[in-house]
Amino acid sequence: DAGVIQSPRHEVTEMGQEVTLRCKPISGHDYLFWYRQTMMRGLELLIYFNNNVPIDDSGMPEDRFSAKMPNASFSTLKIQPSEPRDSAVYFCASSRGISEKLFFGSGTQLSVL
Amino acid sequence: AQTVTQSQPEMSVQEAETVTLSCTYDTSESNYYLFWYKQPPSRQMILVIRQEAYKQQNATENRFSVNFQKAAKSFSLKISDSQLGDTAMYFCAFTGNTGNQFYFGTGTSLTVIP
Numbered sequence: 686d687a688g689v690i691q692s693p694r695h696e697v698t699e700m701g702q703e704v705t706l707r708c709k710p711i712s713g714h715d716y717l718f719w720y721r722q723t724m725m726r727g728l729e730l731l732i733y734f735n736n737n738v739p740i741d742d743s744g745m746p747e748d749r750f751s752a753k754m755p756n757a758s759f760s761t762l763k764i765q766p767s768e769p770r771d772s773a774v775y776f777c778a779s780s781r782g783i784s785e786k787l788f789f790g791s792g793t794q795l796s797v798l
Numbered sequence: 799a800q801t802v803t804q805s806q807p808e809m810s811v812q813e814a815e816t817v818t819l820s821c822t823y824d825t826s827e828s829n830y831y832l833f834w835y836k837q838p839p840s841r842q843m844i845l846v847i848r849q850e851a852y853k854q855q856n857a858t859e860n861r862f863s864v865n866f867q868k869a870a871k872s873f874s875l876k877i878s879d880s881q882l883g884d885t886a887m888y889f890c891a892f893t894g895n896t897g898n899q900f901y902f903g904t905g906t907s908l909t910v911i912p
Contacts, residue, residue: 718900728889728902741899774841784831784850784893787900789843 691777691790699798703765706793708777709758718787719752719762720776728776734760767797800825802892804903811880812911818865819875819906821890830894832866832873837905838886846888849873880910 690709698704710717718733732742737754745752749768754760764771774794778787801824811817823832834846849857849866856864861881865874877884890903 727904730899733899776843778843784895786833786845786848787835787843787891788845792841794841 689777689779689788689790691775691793693793694791695794695796697796697798698767700768701766702797703763704767704771704795704797706762706775706777706795708760708762708790710760710777710779711788712758714779714781714788716780716782716785717754717760718776718778718780719760720778722774722776722792723772731762764795767795769797771795772797800827800892800894800899800901802890802901802903804888804890804906806906807904808907808909810909810911811877813880813882815880816876816878817880817908819877819888819890819908821873821875821903823871823873823890823892823901825871825892825894827894830892832864833891833893833900834862834864834873834875835889835891835902836884836886837889838883843889847875877908882910882912884908885910 692707715736719731721729731744732752734754752762774792776792777790780787803822830851832849836844836846847857847859847862849864856866861878863876887905887907889905892901
């Protein structure tokens with residue numbers, strides 16, 4: 686298995702632009718998570734899905750952020766419009782179930798200028 | 799609410815020596831799972847070790863072992879025979895049975911000195 690695949694690995698954009706981050710979880714994993722990592726706040730859970738259904742999006746910072754999971758093999762995290770404070774590393778992770786270990790993607794380094 | 803606390807922002811250890819990273823947590827759940835993740839400069843998050851709270855035996859994985867003290871809500875990671883490749887951020891994490899959220903500590907930056 687190729688593991689959790691995220692794209693792009695790096696994204697540089699200007700304030701106000703739309704940004705879309707992509708994730709392909711490990712096949713057979715029912716849970717998908719989006720995390721944001723910054724020096725100031727560490728790892729923050731933004732949202733997670735179970736069987737493609739969003740379960741908890743209380744970590745999504747504001748309405749500029751949205752996430753979808755149209756099928757079991759693909760998810761997107763969209764920021765529109767982007768702001769400099771959104772600059773961070775965004776991780777996607779998947780797991781087989783409750784209490785199972787998380788498998789992380791390699792992350793997307795987002796820089797909003 | 800669940801919380802995970804790592805009180806050591808930075809640590810260093812001489813190569814081949816042993817180092818212990820601390821982690822405490824707070825929960826009202828009776829059954830849960832604890833993890834240590836390693837994040838080297840490559841940024842990849844790698845699972846180091848996993849402990850099930852209902853198991854009294856401490857988990858071990860080669861040079862990595864934990865000291866799990868359930869009553870004290872403490873879950874420390876011991877790295878024996880430290881190697882240069884162990885240089886990384888280490889995150890302690892918790893997940894319970896009533897939800898599937900993972901709660902992460904703020905991390906400990908470990909440097910192995912040659």
